[in-house]
Amino acid sequence: MVSAERLRSIIERVERLEEERKELAGDVKDIFTEAKSAGFDVKVIRQLIKIRKMEPSEVEEQETLLDIYRRAIGM
Amino acid sequence: MVSAERLRSIIERVERLEEERKELAGDVKDIFTEAKSAGFDVKVIRQLIKIRKMEPSEVEEQETLLDIYRRAIGM
Numbered sequence: 001m002v003s004a005e006r007l008r009s010i011i012e013r014v015e016r017l018e019e020e021r022k023e024l025a026g027d028v029k030d031i032f033t034e035a036k037s038a039g040f041d042v043k044v045i046r047q048l049i050k051i052r053k054m055e056p057s058e059v060e061e062q063e064t065l066l067d068i069y070r071r072a073i074g075m
Numbered sequence: 076m077v078s079a080e081r082l083r084s085i086i087e088r089v090e091r092l093e094e095e096r097k098e099l100a101g102d103v104k105d106i107f108t109e110a111k112s113a114g115f116d117v118k119v120i121r122q123l124i125k126i127r128k129m130e131p132s133e134v135e136e137q138e139t140l141l142d143i144y145r146r147a148i149g150m
Contacts, residue, residue: 002115010110011124014103018124021099028092035085040077049086049093 032042051059107117126134 003113006113007115007120010106010113010115010120011127013106014120014124015127017099017103017106021096021103024092024096024099028089028096031085031088031092038078038081038085040082040085045082045085045089049089052086052090 032045035045036042054062107120110120111117129137
């Protein structure tokens, strides 16, 4: 036998949190719309946010590798 | 020329929202851990949450199709 009350509580809490996550995703989307309107390149901003999350040494390593791979395929 | 202040504001707002989303994802994970400890099957709960988001007619249609496909491949 499952505890219906416990199960319902679990489901409803997850649904509430997922709803909040969805709202936040919408807020992020709005900010990118604002950024685009202000003339910024959204892809570049996303890349910048990714880079800010990384360690500087990791960024440098990736940039070096990107450069090496580019040359390797003649770009 | 880009407006550094505007750009910084955009980036920081997105980062803050993404941080909140991450925290909520962690809260969801905690609830599923709790569910598992209470003896519930987490996969089934996830499926239940998906079903609750769907229209009843859509659920019925999918279940009918699943049944038909199962028979088709002799399951």
